[in-house]
Amino acid sequence: MKKINIKINGENRLVVVEPNDVLLDVLRDKLGVKSPKAGCERGDCGACAVLFNGKSVRSCLVFAIEADGQEIETIEGLSVNGKLSDLQEKFIEHNSFQCGYCAPGIIISATELLRSKQHPNIDEIKEAIAGNLCRCTGYTSIINAIVDVSKKQ
Amino acid sequence: MDKLRYIGKPEIRVDGREKMSGAAIYADDIDFGPDLLFAEIVESEYAHAIINSIDTSEAEKLPEVVKVITGKDFPFKFGLYMKDRFIFAQDRVRFIGEQVAVVVARCPKVAKRAVKLVKVNYTPLPALTNQMDALKEDAPLLHEGLENYNHVPWFFPKPKTNVAHWRKTIKGDIETAFADADYVLEDSYEVPRYSHCPIEPHVAIGKYDLSGRLTIWASSQSPHTQRHVFAEALAPLGITHKDVRVIAPHVGGGFGAKAGVTMEIVAAAIAMKVPGHPVKLLWSREKEFYNTYQRLGVKTKLKMGVKKDGKITAIKHELYWDAGAYVEYGANVVNAVGLSAIGPYNIPNVWIDSVCIYTNLPPGGAYRGFGYSEFLFGLESHITRIALHLGIDPIEMRKMNAIREGDLTAYGAHMNRNGLLEAIEKVEKEMKSEDFKPSSPNKVIGKGFSLFWKAPAMPPNAASSCFLKFNEDGSMNLLVSGMDIGQGYLTVMAQIAAEILGVPTSKIRVENPDTDRNPYEWQTVASHVTWGSGNAVLKAAIDAREKIFAVVERTLFMSKESLYLEDECVKCKNDPSFALPLKNFVINGIMMEDGTFKGGPILGSGVFLPEFSSTKADPDTSQGGHPNVHYTVGAACLFLEIDKETGKMKVLKVVEAIDCGKALNPDLVNGQIIGGIVQGLATVLYEDMRYSDKGKLLNANFTDYKIPTSKDIPDNIVPIIVEVAQPDGPFGARGMGEHTMLPIAPMIGNAIYEALGVRITSMPITAEKVFMAYSEKK
Numbered sequence: 027m028k029k030i031n032i033k034i035n036g037e038n039r040l041v042v043v044e045p046n047d048v049l050l051d052v053l054r055d056k057l058g059v060k061s062p063k064a065g066c067e068r069g070d071c072g073a074c075a076v077l078f079n080g081k082s083v084r085s086c087l088v089f090a091i092e093a094d095g096q097e098i099e100t101i102e103g104l105s106v107n108g109k110l111s112d113l114q115e116k117f118i119e120h121n122s123f124q125c126g127y128c129a130p131g132i133i134i135s136a137t138e139l140l141r142s143k144q145h146p147n148i149d150e151i152k153e154a155i156a157g158n159l160c161r162c163t164g165y166t167s168i169i170n171a172i173v174d175v176s177k178k179q
Numbered sequence: 180m181d182k183l184r185y186i187g188k189p190e191i192r193v194d195g196r197e198k199m200s201g202a203a204i205y206a207d208d209i210d211f212g213p214d215l216l217f218a219e220i221v222e223s224e225y226a227h228a229i230i231n232s233i234d235t236s237e238a239e240k241l242p243e244v245v246k247v248i249t250g251k252d253f254p255f256k257f258g259l260y261m262k263d264r265f266i267f268a269q270d271r272v273r274f275i276g277e278q279v280a281v282v283v284a285r286c287p288k289v290a291k292r293a294v295k296l297v298k299v300n301y302t303p304l305p306a307l308t309n310q311m312d313a314l315k316e317d318a319p320l321l322h323e324g325l326e327n328y329n330h331v332p333w334f335f336p337k338p339k340t341n342v343a344h345w346r347k348t349i350k351g352d353i354e355t356a357f358a359d360a361d362y363v364l365e366d367s368y369e370v371p372r373y374s375h376c377p378i379e380p381h382v383a384i385g386k387y388d389l390s391g392r393l394t395i396w397a398s399s400q401s402p403h404t405q406r407h408v409f410a411e412a413l414a415p416l417g418i419t420h421k422d423v424r425v426i427a428p429h430v431g432g433g434f435g436a437k438a439g440v441t442m443e444i445v446a447a448a449i450a451m452k453v454p455g456h457p458v459k460l461l462w463s464r465e466k467e468f469y470n471t472y473q474r475l476g477v478k479t480k481l482k483m484g485v486k487k488d489g490k491i492t493a494i495k496h497e498l499y500w501d502a503g504a505y506v507e508y509g510a511n512v513v514n515a516v517g518l519s520a521i522g523p524y525n526i527p528n529v530w531i532d533s534v535c536i537y538t539n540l541p542p543g544g545a546y547r548g549f550g551y552s553e554f555l556f557g558l559e560s561h562i563t564r565i566a567l568h569l570g571i572d573p574i575e576m577r578k579m580n581a582i583r584e585g586d587l588t589a590y591g592a593h594m595n596r597n598g599l600l601e602a603i604e605k606v607e608k609e610m611k612s613e614d615f616k617p618s619s620p621n622k623v624i625g626k627g628f629s630l631f632w633k634a635p636a637m638p639p640n641a642a643s644s645c646f647l648k649f650n651e652d653g654s655m656n657l658l659v660s661g662m663d664i665g666q667g668y669l670t671v672m673a674q675i676a677a678e679i680l681g682v683p684t685s686k687i688r689v690e691n692p693d694t695d696r697n698p699y700e701w702q703t704v705a706s707h708v709t710w711g712s713g714n715a716v717l718k719a720a721i722d723a724r725e726k727i728f729a730v731v732e733r734t735l736f737m738s739k740e741s742l743y744l745e746d747e748c749v750k751c752k753n754d755p756s757f758a759l760p761l762k763n764f765v766i767n768g769i770m771m772e773d774g775t776f777k778g779g780p781i782l783g784s785g786v787f788l789p790e791f792s793s794t795k796a797d798p799d800t801s802q803g804g805h806p807n808v809h810y811t812v813g814a815a816c817l818f819l820e821i822d823k824e825t826g827k828m829k830v831l832k833v834v835e836a837i838d839c840g841k842a843l844n845p846d847l848v849n850g851q852i853i854g855g856i857v858q859g860l861a862t863v864l865y866e867d868m869r870y871s872d873k874g875k876l877l878n879a880n881f882t883d884y885k886i887p888t889s890k891d892i893p894d895n896i897v898p899i900i901v902e903v904a905q906p907d908g909p910f911g912a913r914g915m916g917e918h919t920m921l922p923i924a925p926m927i928g929n930a931i932y933e934a935l936g937v938r939i940t941s942m943p944i945t946a947e948k949v950f951m952a953y954s955e956k957k
Contacts, residue, residue, distance in 0.1 A: 060208040061201035063431065065378045066464040070881035073378050102201040110200060118195035121850050124665030126198030127205065127379045127431025152889040159881065161376050161432050162665045164857030165889040166896060167850060 030094035034059060035103025043090040050074045052090035053100070061101045061130040065159070072158035075131035076100050082138045084157075101130045104137065112178065113137060116171040124162030132158045136172050144179040146172075185677040186910045189846035190684050192670045194663060198429070205429045206398045207382045207461060215384075216245055216458040218449055219290035221280040221297045222470070223272035226306035226539035226874030227321070230270055230299060233280055238296040243285040246452055247297065250279070253448050257412035258507025259404065259439045261330035261343065263322060264542075266412065266448045272301070273321055273504035274541045275875045276469040278442075281449055283458055308874045310501040310536040311478065313341040321504065321537040331638070333794040333806070334510055343502060344510040344535040346517025348589045348801040351528030353484075356493030360484030364565050368481065368557030369941040370924070372501065372868045373474040375546055376886050379431020380467040383443040385450025386457040391417075394424045395447050400438040400662050401702035402427040406694045408440045409447045416451055423447075426693045433664035434858070435545035438704045439508045441471045468879035472544025473868070475509055476501040477553045483561050484528075489569055489576040491562075493528040496520040498554060502535045502543045509543035510535045515636035516550035518590050518801060522558045523599055523632035523812050524577075525586040539874050545704055547858065547917045551633045552924060556942060559629040559925030564938065573929070574607050577630055577814075588810075590801040595809040598838035598903035602814040603630070605899050609834045610816040621824050624831070625934025627926030628816045633918050634807035635705030639792035643711040644698035645719040647676060647783035653747050653762030655682060657689040659716060660700030661708040666916045667847035668708050672716045674843055675909055679720035681744035682761070698784070706811070706914030709843065711787055713909035718785025730778035731759065734769040789907075809905060811913050813837035815856075815922040819930035826950030828927075830860060836899035837918060841911035845900055848915060852898035855919025861887050862920070863927045867943045 029042050034057060041056050050067075053059040053076070065073035067086045074085045077099035104111040113136055116122070123129040132155055139146055139154035146154070151172050152165075160168065197203045221233075235247035250267035258264050268279050280297055284290035307313040307321065318341055322328070326338035334344045357363055383397040393413070399405055402425040410420045430437060446460040462470070477500050484493035498516055502509040517533030562580075566573035578600060586594045606628070615624050646658040657676050663669040673687040692700070700712055728739040731749050741752045744761075751757040763769075768778030789808045796804030815835040821828050833856050842848040865885045869877040878884045904911025924942055932938050937952040 054208075058210070060204070063205070063379065064207070065380070065431075066881055068464070068880065068882075070464075071378055100201065101199070105200055110196070114199040117199050118191060121192060121667075121846050123195075123198055124667070124850060124854065125377070125379070125430060125432040126194070126203055126665070127377070127429075129198055130201055133199070156888045156890050159378055159886060159888065161378055161434070161858065161886060162854050163850060164853040164855075164896070165887075165892050166853050169889065 028091060030091060032093045033097040035099055045091060047090040048086055049088040049090045049093055050085040053085060059100050059102060063127055063130065072131045072135065073128050075134040075158065077134055077138060082135050101133050104133070113140065113171070113175050116174045120167045120171040120174065122163065122168040122171040128158055128160040132160065132168060140172070140175060140179065145176050183678060185674045185684060186843055187841065187845065190670060190674050190844055192667055193673050193684060193689060194669060203429045205379060205431050206384065206396050209384070209396055209428065211384065211457040214456050216283050216285060216453060216456050217287040217290045218281050218283050218446070218458050218460045219294050220278040220445065221282065221294050221299065223268065223275055223277040223279050225272055225301055225303050226275050226308065227304040228272050228301040229304060230268060230272060230279065231302060232300045234298040235280065238282055238293040241289060241293045241296065243289045244282060244293045245285065246283045248281045248283065248449055248452050252452060255412045255415060257408055257440065257444055259408065260511045261328055261334060261507045263328050264505040264507050266444050274539055276466065276541060277504065278445060281445060283449055283453055306539040306874045307341070308539055308870060308872065310499050310538050313536050313538050314499065321539065333514060335798055341537040342534055343506045343537055344513055346514045346533040346801065347799060348517055348529060348531040349799070350589055350591060350802065353493045353495050353528045353530045356528035357484045360492055361487040362565065362568060363482060363484045364561060364568070365482040366561070366940060368479045368560065370477050370553045370556055371942060372476040373546065373862050373866055374468050374868060374884060375434040375436035377432025377434060377436055380464055381437065381442050381462040381471055382460070383446035384457055384459045385446040387450040387454050389455045392422055392424070393418060393447060393450060394426065395443060396426045396428065397443045398430050398437055399425065399427040399443065400430065400433045400664055400704060402692050402694050403660055403699050404702045405440050405443055409444060412444060413447065413451065424693065424695045427662060427691050429691060430662055430664045434547045435704065436471050438545040438702055464881065465879045468884065469541050469876045472508060472546065473503065473541050474546035475512055475543035479554065479557045481557045481561055483565060485565055485569065487569065489566060489571045489579050491524055491526050491580045494521055494526050495530040496554065498533045500535050501538050501540060503538055503540045505542040506535055506537065508545055511636055512543065512545065512550040516554050518806055519551065519634060520554045520558070521589045522555060523582045523630050524580045525582045529589045531589060540870065548633065548921055549636050549705065549917065551631070552859065552862070552921050555629065555631055555921055556924040556928065559922065560928045560938070560940065563628070563929045574603065574628055578603055590796060590804065590806065592805045596903055596906065597810065597812045598901040599630070599812040601903065602812065602836035602838055602901045605836045605901065606814045606816050606834050609897055613818065613832060615818050615831055617820060622820050622822050623934040625819050625821065625930035625932070626816060627819065627928065627930030627933065629922035629925040629929065630814050631918060631921035632810045632812045633921060634810045635707035635914060637701065637705050637707055639794055640788060641701035641711065642786065642788040643700050643715040645712070645715040645785045646698050647719040647723050649761065649765035649781045651762065651766045653682065653760060653765060654686040657687055657716065658697045659689065659712055660692040660694065660697045661712040662691055662703040664703060666851060667844060668703065670847065671709055671843045672712065675713055675716045676720045679717065679724055682747050706917045710905070710908050710913050713912060714787035715785040717909045718787065719783040722785055723781050723783030726781050726783070730764065730769060734771060734777045809913055811838060811915055811918050813918060815926060817926040817930055819927060819934065821931065821934050821949065823953065826946035826953065828864065828946060828949065830893040832895040832897070833893050834897040834899065835919065835922065836901050837915050838901040838903050839915040840905035840908050840913040841902050842900045843910060843912050848900055849898040851916045852919045853896050856896055856923060857887055857892055859920030859923030863924045863942060863944050865891065
């Protein structure tokens with residue numbers, strides 16, 4: 027058992043973890059951050075993606091203890107004063123989700139992309155979200171939303 | 180005011196902000212506090228075995244283990260259409276992964292450890308992993324008591340065999356028609372099993388509180404049906420319907436997997452053994468593959484007779500389904516196909532045998548398309564083959580035989596209004612305007628074409644209902660019990676109410692149900708909720724509107740006939756200056772001159788049941804009933820580039836036209852078309868369930884069972900909406916969500932033939948299979 031300090035969506039949180047606790051479980055069960063989802067628990071589906079010091083990682087493959095003193099972002103932290111990010115708004119406008127279960131992970135991957143590259147091309151967009159499985163949309167509407175945001179950047 | 184303001188418009192989804200902000204709650208997101216228990220099942224290691232004994236003593240000794248439960252605790256059967264399943268295996272297991280026992284512990288890690296300590300002693304029996312073996316006379320019987328199983332009246336099990344249901348549909352005289360035909364083509368086709376792969380695995384949390392109330396929170400397509408099945412199965416423990424409550428939060432994808440009841444009944448049952456504590460049963464991805472429904476596999480024999488001019492005169496379609504260990508839901512897939520396996524064609528002489536066969540593989544069940552993808556692969560391959568043999572354009576042959584309004588279906592009912600010819604023509608036009616050139620000399624391009632149709636498979640009395648209530652500010656709550664499984668159902672229901680009541684969708688709250696609070700809905704399956712539940716919402720909105728008009732008439736003395744609703748106000752055709760805001764009276768009524776108030780909260784209710792539907796028909800021929808409420812039809816084409824040296828395929832473009840009657844929200848319709856096409860492509864090109872000869876699924880994960888990523892989609896998808904109104908649909912709408920994946924497999928098969936001259940008759944169609952077939956031909 028160890029008490030660790032994680033900066034989550036801008037707020038410093040203290041939490042006690044076991045050495046083998048994975049970050050996804052700690053976020054969801056001990057810190058109440060529910061947007062990262064468990065889809066496969068082996069890194070295949072990307073539904074648990076979070077930004078770890080700005081880089082997208084699968085939180086099911088990271089031990090919570092590795093996040094001690096580090097910074098984690100999830101989609102709960104992307105809205106500012108109740109206003110969604112441009113990307114979140116464009117996802118609504120383009121119907122870039124259906125069941126919504128993969129969306130938090132996809133928005134995380136796309137946010138990482140758009141922060142590092144203002145105007146990615148279609149192949150770069152596809153590559154950026156290729157680790158996030160979506161069974162509903164066929165991805166087209168997701169790609170359209172990301173393109174739309176990049177045009178306005 | 181006759182112009183539609185909300186219907187047919189790309190209204191923003193009502194669940195958008197919730198899902199995009201991270202606020203949306205799925206079943207596993209709900210917090211149950213420190214008293215939550217965790218359940219983990221003990222699974223059968225054998226596809227078929229006798230259980231001699233179960234020793235739970237070591238597991239029970241583990242600290243933090245609360246209880247170990249076995250089949251002895253629950254000798255109760257359940258099932259949707261046929262009660263052939265126990266909550267836990269009793270004396271026998273019938274597939275690998277079947278629940279034999281369950282450990283309930285304070286912590287999930289302990290529960291997993293304790294499962295390994297439960298010792299089950301088995302005597303293995305021969306396993307039937309192939310439906311054709313299961314049909315043999317000397318095959319071991321998987322369900323010896325089949326003749327005693329309760330089932331719906333439209334099933335016909337064959338006792339002392341492994342045939343759980345045999346749907347036979349016979350019309351005309353096929354033998355004479357085949358004898359008189361100018362050409363007869365006969366071949367076999369094979370479609371294996373598939374997995375739904377919603378990204379959210381199944382989860383159910385049960386709580387049996389100390390007052391005797393059972394609540395289940397589940398990721399579900401069928402809250403009311405689940406309540407009914409739980410109440411029926413657990414009735415011996417004194418539970419009644421009013422004691423059972425199912426709460427269904429957001430669902431992370433269904434595709435049929437979360438229809439009916441599978442693992443949820445385990446959560447319901449074990450909750451009753453740990454009164455006062457919530458207990459969670461959460462499926463791993465692995466279990467999601469092998470212990471929920473799978474799409475049934477099928478082997479078919481198809482014989483079709485035609486005249487020289489291309490007119491189809493006879494079809495004999497035999498379908499042998501690998502339905503798995505339990506068919507309580509899957510037998511109805513077999514039934515649906517047995518009624519409809521002629522495709523969208525007018526064929527005078529028909530013989531269909533659709534045979535539901537028990538095997539020792541996981542239970543088959545509902546999967547988007549409900550059997551139609553499976554039979555259309557062979558049928559639509561066949562039509563193109565026959566056309567090419569006769570020297571007729573395959574599209575012309577389809578037009579010539581296309582079923583029209585009033586033509587007879589296989590079971591003798593009249594075909595509904597439909598836009599099949601319009602769909603064919605629109606796709607044909609789009610197809611002919613495109614001219615792809617291969618991207619390199621060793622590549623070739625083929626085009627594939629296919630029609631499709633599908634009817635909702637539902638009991639004739641599958642009902643929908645709706646409550647509607649206004650709030651003080653003129654906003655409203657719409658209470659329905661269909662599930663938004665991603666298709667946008669809730670948004671479309673809001674649009675229907677908005678249209679009738681003149682209130683924008685942004686002022687309508689409509690959410691997934693709680694069976695205690697929301698009125699009845701059968702299930703969110705069969706692509707029928709837009710139609711069925713939509714009709715109930717329409718009636719509820721009209722009911723509320725009539726109540727609004729009545730109160731205005733009796734207080735303000737304006738005739739009902741002169742009133743209409745617009746911009747959240749009651750308006751008057753005869754007095755343009757009159758506009759009474761709804762918020763002024765929908766809760767507190769209208770004040771009279773003497774200071775009294777008339778009226779009160781405006782409530783609406785609506786019920787819909789398809790009163791014309793009937794499954795009563797001749798059991799030997801299926802003639803006489805009206806089992807299907809209507810069919811939705813469409814056409815599609817696809818451009819495929821194939822590398823001749825490797826067999827590798829790339830889909831360049833897909834065009835699909837579907838007649839949804841009326842697109843209540845065209846953006847959502849397009850979303851269904853694109854998503855369905857990609858799911859369809861996956862079943863042909865990428866996905867493949869692999870079983871060992873002992874019946875063990877070998878690729879129960881996303882590394883080895885590949886579903887498409889963003890890099891695997893076609894370059895271009897063109898959705899086309901056709902709107903020939905369904906007379907009994909809300910604003911003319913009929914369902915279309917499942918249909919979108921139906922034409923994909925035969926289109927790929929037909930495109931490969933056009934490009935390489937080889938015919939693939941089994942799915943999936945891998946690069947290896949194409950390469951081998953092409954090499955053999957050379």
